[in-house]
Amino acid sequence: MMKTAETYHVPVLLHESVDALNITPGGIYIDVTFGGGGHSREILRRLQGNAHLFSFDQDPDAEANMIKNMQGETWGQHERNHFTFVRSNFRYIKNWMQYYEVERVDGILADLGVSSHHFDNESRGFSFRFDAPLDMRMNKRAGITAADILNTYDEERLADIFFLYGELKSARRMASLVMKARSERPLLTTQDFIHVAEPLFKREREKKEMAKLFQALRIEVNHEMDALKEMLLGATQLLKPGGRLSVITYHSLEDRMVKNIMKTGNIEGKMQQDFFGRIETPYKLVNNKVITPDNDEQESNPRSRSAKLRIAEKR
Numbered sequence: 001m002m003k004t005a006e007t008y009h010v011p012v013l014l015h016e017s018v019d020a021l022n023i024t025p026g027g028i029y030i031d032v033t034f035g036g037g038g039h040s041r042e043i044l045r046r047l048q049g050n051a052h053l054f055s056f057d058q059d060p061d062a063e064a065n066m067i068k069n070m071q072g073e074t075w076g077q078h079e080r081n082h083f084t085f086v087r088s089n090f091r092y093i094k095n096w097m098q099y100y101e102v103e104r105v106d107g108i109l110a111d112l113g114v115s116s117h118h119f120d121n122e123s124r125g126f127s128f129r130f131d132a133p134l135d136m137r138m139n140k141r142a143g144i145t146a147a148d149i150l151n152t153y154d155e156e157r158l159a160d161i162f163f164l165y166g167e168l169k170s171a172r173r174m175a176s177l178v179m180k181a182r183s184e185r186p187l188l189t190t191q192d193f194i195h196v197a198e199p200l201f202k203r204e205r206e207k208k209e210m211a212k213l214f215q216a217l218r219i220e221v222n223h224e225m226d227a228l229k230e231m232l233l234g235a236t237q238l239l240k241p242g243g244r245l246s247v248i249t250y251h252s253l254e255d256r257m258v259k260n261i262m263k264t265g266n267i268e269g270k271m272q273q274d275f276f277g278r279i280e281t282p283y284k285l286v287n288n289k290v291i292t293p294d295n296d297e298q299e300s301n302p303r304s305r306s307a308k309l310r311i312a313e314k315r
Helices: 013-021 038-046 061-069 077-081 090-099 116-120 144-152 157-166 170-184 188-199 201-222 225-236 253-265 296-298 302-306
Strands: 028-032 052-056 083-086 105-111 239-247 281-284 308-314
Touching: 013 038, 013 105, 013 239, 028 038, 028 239, 038 052, 038 077, 038 105, 038 308, 052 090, 090 225, 105 225, 144 157, 144 201, 157 170, 157 201, 170 188, 188 201, 188 253, 225 239, 225 253, 225 296, 239 253, 253 281, 253 308, 296 302
Parallel strands: 028 052, 028 105, 052 083, 105 239
Antiparallel strands: 239 308, 281 308
């Protein structure tokens, strides 16, 4: 069977997030999280005239899947004519648009978090369901691995990661267990790490707490918070007046950052007021209340259960 966007990765809030872009003929759009290409394909389906889509992904697996689909029947001539793939972290969105001589864009979409493919790939170390090397790099060509972090960071730094990125109340205890375990032998696989963590979690909450732990490591490995900050600031500079920013988040850290920039124009959420006390912000909110997947989508795609869609329009 040919691998498609739907088999490689099931897109979340597909129509809602693309509808939010308010696509117009001849517009220029960016999908900063190509993944399996589901959102990009839907955007491309709606493009007319000389409109164009730039899609970012730093993962070679996503690029290989895209090339395979473009060469097969799943991508037609329309998609090929209106599409540019950018093999890069989305934090460099502004640099790449300068490279392509694009000054302003009409809409930017981001589906944050990890794709279905990463969780289902037994060799990448993203999931505690499989025994695999502790890697977790989105870009397999560079950077430190999860194993590097567990075996080299000091106890205080590990505790900070588990607390800030995993929101684990037992972060300090977890860091202490890692230090003790690695003094006996290096932690190299997901099972090595799970054996260290298991005694800390009650059985009824084990899966949820383990997911938080793996999330914390993944965020640190890929510098996700720094990358998101740079992307959001770049997006704010790139969007033309009336342009839309459509972002799907999955955990409170990234959601807070997205909410802050949409409400205040900065990551910290600091309100700035003019002489008359009016809040100065480059955006106006399109939806004051976050959009979440309906029951049918949550049932068919468990990854969507924590998803929140926020939409803002550039003033």
